[in-house]
Amino acid sequence: MTDKKDEVYGDHISHRFNDELMELKTEFLRMGGLVESQVDRAIQALVNNDGQLAEEVRASDKRVDRMEMDIDEEATLIIARRQPAARDLRLVISVIKMVADLERVGDEAKKIAKFAIKLAEEGQAPRGYLEVRHIGDHVLSMLRDSLDAFARLDSVQALRIMKEDKRVDEEYQAATRTLLTFMMEDTRNISRCMSVMWILRALERVGDHACNIAENVIFMVKGEDVRHTPVEEAEKVVGR
Amino acid sequence: MSINQTIASKAALENEAKAPVQTPSAETKRESIAVEEGKTVGTPYSDNPKFKLRNVEVFYGENRAIKNISLDIARNEVISFIGPSGCGKSTFLRCLNRMNDSIGICQVKGELTLDGENIYSSKNDVVELRARVGMVFQKPNPFPKSIYDNVAYGPRIHGLANRKADLDDIVESSLRKAGLWSEAKDRLHDMATGMSGGQQQRLCIARAIAVSPEVILMDEPCSALDPIATAKVEELIAEMSESYTIVIVTHSMQQAARVSNRTAYFHLGHLVEVNETTKVFTSPEHELTESYITGRFG
Numbered sequence: 169m170t171d172k173k174d175e176v177y178g179d180h181i182s183h184r185f186n187d188e189l190m191e192l193k194t195e196f197l198r199m200g201g202l203v204e205s206q207v208d209r210a211i212q213a214l215v216n217n218d219g220q221l222a223e224e225v226r227a228s229d230k231r232v233d234r235m236e237m238d239i240d241e242e243a244t245l246i247i248a249r250r251q252p253a254a255r256d257l258r259l260v261i262s263v264i265k266m267v268a269d270l271e272r273v274g275d276e277a278k279k280i281a282k283f284a285i286k287l288a289e290e291g292q293a294p295r296g297y298l299e300v301r302h303i304g305d306h307v308l309s310m311l312r313d314s315l316d317a318f319a320r321l322d323s324v325q326a327l328r329i330m331k332e333d334k335r336v337d338e339e340y341q342a343a344t345r346t347l348l349t350f351m352m353e354d355t356r357n358i359s360r361c362m363s364v365m366w367i368l369r370a371l372e373r374v375g376d377h378a379c380n381i382a383e384n385v386i387f388m389v390k391g392e393d394v395r396h397t398p399v400e401e402a403e404k405v406v407g408r
Numbered sequence: 409m410s411i412n413q414t415i416a417s418k419a420a421l422e423n424e425a426k427a428p429v430q431t432p433s434a435e436t437k438r439e440s441i442a443v444e445e446g447k448t449v450g451t452p453y454s455d456n457p458k459f460k461l462r463n464v465e466v467f468y469g470e471n472r473a474i475k476n477i478s479l480d481i482a483r484n485e486v487i488s489f490i491g492p493s494g495c496g497k498s499t500f501l502r503c504l505n506r507m508n509d510s511i512g513i514c515q516v517k518g519e520l521t522l523d524g525e526n527i528y529s530s531k532n533d534v535v536e537l538r539a540r541v542g543m544v545f546q547k548p549n550p551f552p553k554s555i556y557d558n559v560a561y562g563p564r565i566h567g568l569a570n571r572k573a574d575l576d577d578i579v580e581s582s583l584r585k586a587g588l589w590s591e592a593k594d595r596l597h598d599m600a601t602g603m604s605g606g607q608q609q610r611l612c613i614a615r616a617i618a619v620s621p622e623v624i625l626m627d628e629p630c631s632a633l634d635p636i637a638t639a640k641v642e643e644l645i646a647e648m649s650e651s652y653t654i655v656i657v658t659h660s661m662q663q664a665a666r667v668s669n670r671t672a673y674f675h676l677g678h679l680v681e682v683n684e685t686t687k688v689f690t691s692p693e694h695e696l697t698e699s700y701i702t703g704r705f706g
Binding site: 179180181182185250251252253254255256257258390391392 | 661662665689690691692697698701702703704705
């Protein structure tokens with residue numbers, strides 16, 4: 169992985185420019201790792217009724233915010249100092265955008281953690297947790313894969329993530345219907361089910377952000393903006 | 409003007425002549441990236457060409473400095489030529505107004521037309537050609553005369569003004585177009601050499617404009633100027649592009665990105681890529697272009 173990175177961003181005449189770009193990439197991946205573990209732990213906290221773990225997730229959101237600001241600053245400095253062009257420019261611009269996505273993912277994890285705390289306090293009957301776990305696993309793997317695609321500049325994998333997003337949306341619809349039937353079965357379920365709905369909504373958003381990251385990876389690699397375009401178009405771009 | 413031109417040409421000759429012999433270590437890796445002769449990626453042709461250049465080759469004696477380049481320069485476009493030293497961009501620029509003629513060992517081959525007329529045909533008058541295709545050099549080179557006489561020089565020898573009042577008008581409008589009028593109007597009869605570098609360069613532009621050319625060639629016009637003077641010249645280029653076709657050779661990639669509509673990338677005498685400037689600087693097609701503009705070699 170490191171070899172590949174060096175090949176793409178590490179051969180400028182200015183070694184310090186190399187270092188700066190490398191640092192930007194590394195920091196972004198570090199932030200990605202942190203955010204990913206936050207989502208993971210928020211889900212764990214929820215399904216295991218672990219209020220303390222949920223508290224930890226909530227608290228660590230500050231670190232994510234801090235990292236967002238640091239990476240933005242680093243990116244700004246690179247633009248000011250180096251006036252990057254072509255693939256370097258696309259890397260810096262993409263990182264600036266993707267960092268915002270990661271920060272939002274962090275916020276979603278925090279949201280899930282809050283509900284986990286609330287639900288843990290109320291105790292009992294974890295209805296809809298199966299769906300949470302299912303969609304949770306799905307979006308987590310998307311997030312992981314999108315970071316991986318970024319690290320390896322793998323536009324094919326990025327395209328796969330864009331396609332996955334549709335499936336998550338379908339799963340989300342299905343889960344919503346299931347929860348609705350729970351609510352109709354017994355009105356005492358409504359409050360809890362609503363909380364679970366919010367959690368599912370948060371997870372679905374995580375999938376969207378992973379998808380945004382994937383789109384940025386395609387832009388970095390191929391130089392074409394595939395946002396707001398049908399997947400078939402993106403497929404053509406990646407196939408080039 | 410001819411003395412200055414000869415000096416500039418000689419300097420260019422020395423640069424170009426060195427090129428193929430040069431094999432710096434940073435470049436060795438790049439040698440492996442193939443450049444196919446005569447194959448230019450992107451959009452080298454135009455529907456509305458001012459210059460139509462086909463299979464152009466330039467030799468300095470045995471040394472082939474320009475290798476089979478075909479390119480259109482569109483009417484009223486600003487096109488910039490970029491590339492590492494010795495890549496042939498200045499040599500190619502000089503073909504456009506036969507500035508290479510003064511170099512004995514230099515030979516230009518291929519088809520070069522301006523508005524459909526062969527630039528190199530023997531019946532074509534070089535003096536007239538250079539009135540249509542003006543040039544601004546790297547270092548400001550005003551004549552050791554007054555500001556007024558510098559600008560009036562061309563119109564006088566080309567007989568563009570019969571009366572003093574006409575000449576005055578040409579001088580004023582040229583200086584205005586070059587953005588120099590307010591600074592120069594009270595010292596028109598002072599020596600031009602007493603002006604600042606940036607003012608001198610704009611004076612040279614005014615001098616080029618004074619004979620109403622159709623095309624202006626600029627060979628690194630800002631490399632001897634400070635950022636403020638550079639900004640003024642760039643502003644001027646943007647304004648002038650409405651009425652002239654402008655070809656600019658520059659070592660500043662940011663400058664090319666700022667001022668030009670299209671950018672052409674030269675490499676070891678080849679024309680590697682020509683594309684919309686926005687494309688060249690965000691996602692160039694050729695790997696060599698990418699390497700150069702991102703500072704991977706040069």
